[in-house]
Amino acid sequence: MQLPLKDTVPVHKRPYPVPLNQIQAVKDEIARLIALDVIQESKSVYASPAFTIPKKNGKTRLVIDYRELNKKTVKLGYPFPGIQYTLIDLKGARFFSQLDLNMGYYQIEIAEKDRYKTAFVLPFGHYEFKRMPFGLCNAPREFQKIMTNKLKEFNFVKIFLDDILIFSKTAEEHENHIEKVLKKLHEEGISVNYEKSSFMNKEVKYLGKIIDERGIRPDTTVLLNLDKLAVPRNRKGLMQLLGIINWFRDHVPGLSQRIAPLQAN
Numbered sequence: 704m705q706l707p708l709k710d711t712v713p714v715h716k717r718p719y720p721v722p723l724n725q726i727q728a729v730k731d732e733i734a735r736l737i738a739l740d741v742i743q744e745s746k747s748v749y750a751s752p753a754f755t756i757p758k759k760n761g762k763t764r765l766v767i768d769y770r771e772l773n774k775k776t777v778k779l780g781y782p783f784p785g786i787q788y789t790l791i792d793l794k795g796a797r798f799f800s801q802l803d804l805n806m807g808y809y810q811i812e813i814a815e816k817d818r819y820k821t822a823f824v825l826p827f828g829h830y831e832f833k834r835m836p837f838g839l840c841n842a843p844r845e846f847q848k849i850m851t852n853k854l855k856e857f858n859f860v861k862i863f864l865d866d867i868l869i870f871s872k873t874a875e876e877h878e879n880h881i882e883k884v885l886k887k888l889h890e891e892g893i894s895v896n897y898e899k900s901s902f903m904n905k906e907v908k909y910l911g912k913i914i915d916e917r918g919i920r921p922d923t924t925v926l927l928n929l930d931k932l933a934v935p936r937n938r939k940g941l942m943q944l945l946g947i948i949n950w951f952r953d954h955v956p957g958l959s960q961r962i963a964p965l966q967a968n
Contacts, residue, residue, distance in 0.1 A: 704811050704812065704813050704814060704817075704835050704841075704842075704845050704849075705813075705814045705817055706776065706813065706814070706817040706820045706821070706839070706841070707776070707777040708772075708775050708776060708777065708820065709775045709776070709777060710775060712775075713747075713748040713749045713750075714749050714750070714751055714771045714772045714775070715748060715749065715750045716750055716751060716752045716768075716771065716824070717752065717824075718750075718752055718753070718824045718825050718826045719752045719753065719754045719768070720826065721754075721755065721825065721826055722755075725755050725763055726827075728755070728762070728763040729755055729763060729765060729825065730827070732763060732765050733765070733825075733828065733830065736765075736830075737830075739806075739809070740833060740834075741806075741809050741832065741833060741834045742830045742831065742832050742833060743818075743830065743831060743833055744828070744829065744830055744831075745819065745822040745829045745830050745831035746829070747819035747820070747822035747829070747831055748819075749772070749819055749820050749821070749822040749831075750822055750823065750824040750829060751767050751768055751769050751771065751772055751821075751822065751823045751824070752767075752768045752823065752824060753765055753766065753767050753768065753823045753824065753825050754766055754768060766837070766838065767821075767823045767836060767837075767838045768838070769838040769839055769840070772820065772821075772839070773838075773839065773840040776839070776840055776841060778840065778841065779841040779844045779845060779848070780844075781844045781845070781847060781848040782844075783843075783844070783847055783863070783864075784847075784851075784861070784862070784863060786863075786910050789861050789863065789910065790910065790912060790914070790919055792861065793861070793868075793870055793909075793914050793919065794918065794919065795872060795916075796870035796871060796872060796914070796916070797871070797872055797873070797905065797915075797916040798870070798871045798872070798873070798874055798876075798877035798903055798904070798905065799868060799869065799870050799904045799905070799906070799907035799909075799914065800868070800869040800877070800881055800900070800901065800902040800903060800904065801866065801867065801868055801869075801900060801901050801904075801907060801909070802867040802868075802869070802884070802888075802895055802900045803865075803895070803896040803899035803900045804865060804867070804893060804894065804895060804896060805894040805895065805896045806894075807846065807865040808834070808835045808836065808837060808842060808846060808865075809834045809835065809836075810834070810892070810893055810894065811834060811835040811845065811846060811849055812833065812834055812835075813832055813833060813834060813835055818831050818832060818833060819831055821836060821839070843864055846864060846865065847862065847863075847864060850862050850867070850893075853887065853888070853891045853893065854867075854884065854887060854888075856887075857880070857883065857884060857887075859871055859880045860880075860884060861909075863910060866909065866910070867884075868907065868909055869881055869884055874903070877903060878903075881902060881903075908922055
């Protein structure tokens with residue numbers, strides 16, 4: 704991954720304070736990332752601040768505030784695949800496997816000449832990434848581009864960010880497809896988390912849909928979440944609601960006409 708910037712003025716911010724009860728957890732995470740060869744100590748003139756957020760498992764996640772760096776980053780124009788076109792290709796498939804990659808973003812190397820730009824600062828240290836971190840504005844598109852290029856020879860694979868789906872019409876064909884994809888990923892140095900991956904499924908949840916040999920239908924868990932949404936009180940809230948509703952436009956006849964008044968300026 705390269706990190707082109709609009710100018711050469713470095714981003715240099717003071718470190719955010721770390722709560723006393725989280726300092727050891729943050730130091731442990733830094734040590735872990737160094738051991739994994741994801742980060743290294745830095746002497747860069749760049750310094751984006753870092754902070755922590757709690758994870759569901761009780762551990763601490765280290766997050767880098769790259770907002771200022773992102774403002775001056777030249778945006779990557781690589782497109783995400785159209786969801787509707789992606790789903791059309793899945794019709795008729797009867798077997799599905801979903802792959803989870805070990806530390807997905809961290810499998811993408813940052814160009815050595817650009818690593819200093821990713822530098823982040825804590826009250827007790829200054830570090831930079833050797834591998835692609837979360838928070839960089841180009842990271843999702845870069846990941847999409849790289850993974851698509853690595854697997855572009857296979858017309859039985861769909862990639863949407865870190866969601867890799869293998870689909871086939873027969874069990875024998877599917878086993879062959881799985882073997883080819885795993886071999887290719889191994890050759891490319893991409894590690895698969897087999898514990899979190901699932902294989903040879905006859906039904907799969909993908910891009911907010913449930914897909915099987917009978918066709919494609921909405922994922923009801925997404926529908927249930929609609930009940931939890933607060934009533935929109937401003938334009939931003941309305942746009943968020945309409946974005947979710949539009950997810951089901953293929954399953955609700957006349958949906959565009961029904962919501963047209965809400966989309967009027």
